[in-house]
Amino acid sequence: QKEVEQDPGPLSVPEGAIVSLNCTYSNSAFQYFMWYRQYSRKGPELLMYTYSSGNKEDGRFTAQVDKSSKYISLFIRDSQPSDSATYLCAMSRGTDKLIFGTGTRLQVFP
């Protein structure tokens, strides 16, 4: 079993929809949680960073962490075609290596 599980999709939604992306994890030592966006053949771009349980909002993006359920989410409001990309969740115990999910491919159609 992988430490971090993420549905690979693809997820296809119409423009303007609310998108929900999720990851589950098994290692309770994870304390830091990140979401990266990756366009095709590009490097991952950091979108959101949260520490421990709770919510964090940045513009159209909201990250949620539920450590009791070992479950993290990323919500995208008013989705745009430019949001079409692969979204990777990542987590770490501290300032060391990141453990990634497989990524969810999102397609937002006009």
Add this chain to the structure above:
Amino acid sequence: DTGVSQNPRHKITKRGQNVTFRCDPISEHNRLYWYRQTLGQGPEFLTYFQNEAQLEKSRLLSDRFSAERPKGSFSTLEIQRTEQGDSAMYLCASSLLQAHTQYFGPGTRLTVL
């Protein structure tokens, strides 16, 4: 802040050849990480440096792989006697010493024929 840069962006090589990739981190970032990403998968950790010291190596990093960061600035990743299974995107990331967030470069895409 020019971001993390990697060279070359693409490398095509024949099986058995040696290849070397370079990563230039964000200036003043003490930590530098190497990851490998194959199609449809998330990045997998290979190794990381704090300044010039290599602090951790993954079991994925076979004897054919070696990484260096001689002056605590740029880093190189060398793969000797490449195999077709080495075909992947090799990603470099950097961070400040006490930071939990890592910033990635554009990657080097390796194709082994």
